[in-house]
Amino acid sequence: MKAVKEAWGGLLKPVFVPASIVIFVMIAFSVIYAGTAADAFDTLNNAITDGVGWWYILATTGFVVFALYCGLSKVGSIRLGRDDEKPEFGVLSWFAMLFSAGMGIGLVFYGVAEPLSHYVTPPEADGVPGSTDPAARQAMELTLFHWGLHAWAIYVVVGLGLAYMTYRKGRPLSVRWLLEPLLGRKRIEGGIGHAIDAVAIIGTLFGVATSLGFGVQQISAGLEYLGWVDTNNWVTVIIIAAVTGLATFSVVSGVSRGLKWLSNINMGMAAALAVFVLIAGPSLFLMQSWVQNLGGYIQALPELMLRTSPFSDDGWTGDWTIFYWGWWMSWAPFVGMFIARISRGRTIREFVFGVLLAPTIIGSLWFTIFGDAGILRQRENGDLLVDGAVDTNTSLFQLLDTLPLATISSVLAIFVIVFFFVTSSDSGSLVIDILSTGGDLEPPKITRVYWSILEGVVATVLLLIGGTGSLTALQTMSIATAVPFSIILVLACVSMLKAFRYDVATTPRYVRVTSTPEVAGSEPDPARANPRKRATAGISSTFSGLTPSQDGLTSPTRGGTVVLAVHEVSTEQLEVHPETGAVEYSSDNAPVDPLGGEVFDTQEFADSAEGQKDSKNPG
Numbered sequence: 001m002k003a004v005k006e007a008w009g010g011l012l013k014p015v016f017v018p019a020s021i022v023i024f025v026m027i028a029f030s031v032i033y034a035g036t037a038a039d040a041f042d043t044l045n046n047a048i049t050d051g052v053g054w055w056y057i058l059a060t061t062g063f064v065v066f067a068l069y070c071g072l073s074k075v076g077s078i079r080l081g082r083d084d085e086k087p088e089f090g091v092l093s094w095f096a097m098l099f100s101a102g103m104g105i106g107l108v109f110y111g112v113a114e115p116l117s118h119y120v121t122p123p124e125a126d127g128v129p130g131s132t133d134p135a136a137r138q139a140m141e142l143t144l145f146h147w148g149l150h151a152w153a154i155y156v157v158v159g160l161g162l163a164y165m166t167y168r169k170g171r172p173l174s175v176r177w178l179l180e181p182l183l184g185r186k187r188i189e190g191g192i193g194h195a196i197d198a199v200a201i202i203g204t205l206f207g208v209a210t211s212l213g214f215g216v217q218q219i220s221a222g223l224e225y226l227g228w229v230d231t232n233n234w235v236t237v238i239i240i241a242a243v244t245g246l247a248t249f250s251v252v253s254g255v256s257r258g259l260k261w262l263s264n265i266n267m268g269m270a271a272a273l274a275v276f277v278l279i280a281g282p283s284l285f286l287m288q289s290w291v292q293n294l295g296g297y298i299q300a301l302p303e304l305m306l307r308t309s310p311f312s313d314d315g316w317t318g319d320w321t322i323f324y325w326g327w328w329m330s331w332a333p334f335v336g337m338f339i340a341r342i343s344r345g346r347t348i349r350e351f352v353f354g355v356l357l358a359p360t361i362i363g364s365l366w367f368t369i370f371g372d373a374g375i376l377r378q379r380e381n382g383d384l385l386v387d388g389a390v391d392t393n394t395s396l397f398q399l400l401d402t403l404p405l406a407t408i409s410s411v412l413a414i415f416v417i418v419f420f421f422v423t424s425s426d427s428g429s430l431v432i433d434i435l436s437t438g439g440d441l442e443p444p445k446i447t448r449v450y451w452s453i454l455e456g457v458v459a460t461v462l463l464l465i466g467g468t469g470s471l472t473a474l475q476t477m478s479i480a481t482a483v484p485f486s487i488i489l490v491l492a493c494v495s496m497l498k499a500f501r502y503d504v505a506t507t508p509r510y511v512r513v514t515s516t517p518e519v520a521g522s523e524p525d526p527a528r529a530n531p532r533k534r535a536t537a538g539i540s541s542t543f544s545g546l547t548p549s550q551d552g553l554t555s556p557t558r559g560g561t562v563v564l565a566v567h568e569v570s571t572e573q574l575e576v577h578p579e580t581g582a583v584e585y586s587s588d589n590a591p592v593d594p595l596g597g598e599v600f601d602t603q604e605f606a607d608s609a610e611g612q613k614d615s616k617n618p619g
Contacts, residue, residue: 011447012438014194019201019436026206026477027458030465045476048326049318052483054308056325059486061305063153066493067352070160075500076349078507080163080340083583084576087345094342095358096267106327107147107270107366108417109214112399113392114146114320115139115371116378120390123316125309136375137296140289143367144297145304146324148360154328156355157489158336160348161496167344169499172439175200175333175488182495196488197435200333203481204435205451207330208428209458210478215421216240216463221393222414226407233464240463243418244456247425251448266419273412274369280403281373290368297364326479329486334431341431341441348500374399425455510569512585 070076079085087094118139122128128135161178171177176193183192216239220231229235278286309317343351377399378384384398385391391398400409429452433443436451462477575586605611 011436011444012194012197014191015197015201015438016436018194019198019205022198022202023205023454023458027461030461042476044480046318048476048479048483049315049322052486053318053322056322056329056479056482056486057306057308059490060150060154060325060328063157063489063493064149064305066497067149067153067156067160067356070156070500071349071352071356074504076347076352077509078164078168078348078500078503079345080160080343080348080351081167081345082576084574085167085345087343089342091354093264094354095362096264106211106214107363108396108413108420109218109392110143111366111370112374112384112395113390115143115367116374116384116395117390117392118142119375119378120385123309123312123320124314125307125312125316131379136372136379137292138300139375140293140367140371141296141300141304142320143371144293144360144364145301146321147363147367148297149301149356150305151324151328152356152359154325154332154489155335155339156352157492157496158332159339159343159355160351161492162337162340163343163351164348164496164499166340166439168503173337173340173434173441174439175337175435177439178492179488179495181499182491197438199484199488201432201435203330203332203485204334204428204432205455205458206477206481207327208334208424208455209462210327210330211424212240212243212421212455212459213463215243215417215424216459217393218396219243219414219417219421221391222397222410222417225394225397225401226410236463237460240456240460243421244425244452246418247422247429247455248449248452250422250426251429251452252445266416266423269412269416269419270366273409273416274366276405276409276412277373277400277403278369280405281369282376285376286369286372289372290365293368293372294364323479326482329482329489330478332485332489333435334428337431337434338427370396370399377402425452428455510574510583510585511566512569513566 116139119135120130122130122135122138123142126138128138158175158178162173162175165171165177165180166173171180174197176188176196179192179196180188187193216236219239220229220235223229223235224231307317307321339355346354374384374395381402383402384395386394396413397410400406400413403409429448430443432451433448434440436447437443569585573586573588573590575584576582577584599605
């Protein structure tokens with residue numbers, strides 16, 4: 001990679017310059033043609049949803065299949081790092097960082113608004129009347145569909161590929177290397193590789209800017225709802241400047257300090273807000289709803305995953321499903337790379353199911369608490385709509401206003417949005433900077449500041465130029481920049497499967513073997529004649545260690561053969577010598593018996609497998 005790196009203080013010019021030019025050209029277009037920009041965004045949005053919406057839906061479902069295959073097959077045993085490497089971050093910190101970076105602002109922005117929108121105005125394709133019991137059930141199924149396995153499968157594709165290529169195969173942490181098994185090193189280090197990383201940067205920046213725009217809209221709406229400010233362009237600019245400043249300060253401090261600290265605090269505040277609504281709201285109803293929502297999501301998933309609604313003309317699929325898939329794809333380089341950065345040392349199986357299941361379950365709980373509480377309030381009181389429609393900016397604050405301590409909880413919600421804003425901009429800036437330097441894990445701080453400020457500028461322009469259609473402008477830029485990257489993601493799946501198959505075929509599986517304890521020259525023990533009562537002994541790491549010994553425990557059985565028991569050894573139980581590469585078995589990380597090896601003086605215990613093992617291994 002050094003051969004192609006035309007450095008500008010560590011920057012890769014063939015990536016940094018084109019990406020910056022495209023971004024500034026798009027900003028200039030929005031400013032110069034402000035009068036027609038709103039209409040242009042709307043036209044482009046319709047063209048994309050009508051033209052490639054089917055492709056987004058097909059590809060995203062394919063990513064779910066890819067992720068499940070990697071997690072359930074032999075591929076899952078591959079470790080994202082050395083065979084004996086341990087994870088860098090603990091499970092709780094890992095979940096907190098990937099979750100807040102992956103979905104932050106959107107959860108708060110749509111927590112009440114999306115389920116309530118689907119309840120009031122369900123998709124035409126299903127023929128379900130709005131504001132009915134079936135509409136309430138369907139609303140949560142659709143919401144979890146948009147925020148569940150499909151969303152996180154997109155992140156798995158990029159995150160898994162980057163972690164594998166970087167921490168197991170030693171490539172730079174850059175999106176281009178996902179396609180090396182398919183295209184070869186020469187093309188990846190040339191113009192094709194530069195184009196891939198430039199596309200990833202552009203998509204990431206506009207994807208993050210979309211989230212920042214949502215956050216700013218909700219922060220200003222919350223402050224106005226509380227009666228503290230009157231929303232205008234200056235308020236928007238001040239909020240973006242303030243929060244971008246916090247994000248810039250955080251990104252300069254790095255992942256291990258700033259981002260980890262912010263993520264943990266933010267998840268704590270978000271959890272406190274959710275618990276408050278759960279306790280102060282209809283607690284029993286919400287817990288019953290959560291169980292039903294999970295079941296409804298699983299049941300509806302096969303039918304929803306390939307739905308394109310070709311006979312409907314209400315635009316629902318484009319406004320919701322296709323927008324979400326494009327938004328997640330535009331976020332994929334940033335979230336995927338960030339997840340890869342914090343997942344070193346985990347197996348592919350841990351990675352896949354950790355990234356797929358944990359956020360999906362947490363997200364289902366979040367949307368149940370806020371979404372079902374909003375739906376119930378609207379059913380019983382009918383006071384959560386504004387002029388007969390759902391106001392996505394204020395619906396959260398309208399719900400909190402119906403609960404005790406409304407002002408305090410609303411302020412807490414604003415803080416949660418601000419911190420999600422900061423962590424999104426923080427991690428997005430860091431990832432874009434890594435891409436623009438060709439995979440340098442410690443990119444220059446000055447360029448981190450550059451990308452962080454540029455994200456704020458893009459969000460400001462989209463919000464101010466979009467006017468009343470600012471939400472459409474934000475959505476359009478997300479799904480538009482995801483079009484080329486969706487092709488890269490599909491090719492990455494093919495490329496990674498090619499590399500995984502080779503790794504599985506050539507990587508040794510470690511085992512330890514034991515022999516059956518037959519004593520040479522002695523009469524068979526009637527108690528041991530029953531094969532179910534055999535024990536094992538003679539632990540060895542090689543077959544040469546199982547030759548006949550003086551104690552007779554490894555003597556040949558009938559036919560001159562040795563009967564062996566094979567126990568598979570996890571890579572966590574291995575110690576690899578750093579200089580010689582010699583592999584040794586270590587019992588430090590061996591499985592721990594949850595029953596503690598307790599012994600009972602009963603016939604049931606004596607006749608059990610545990611009792612037989614204990615009798616052959618006294619003391």
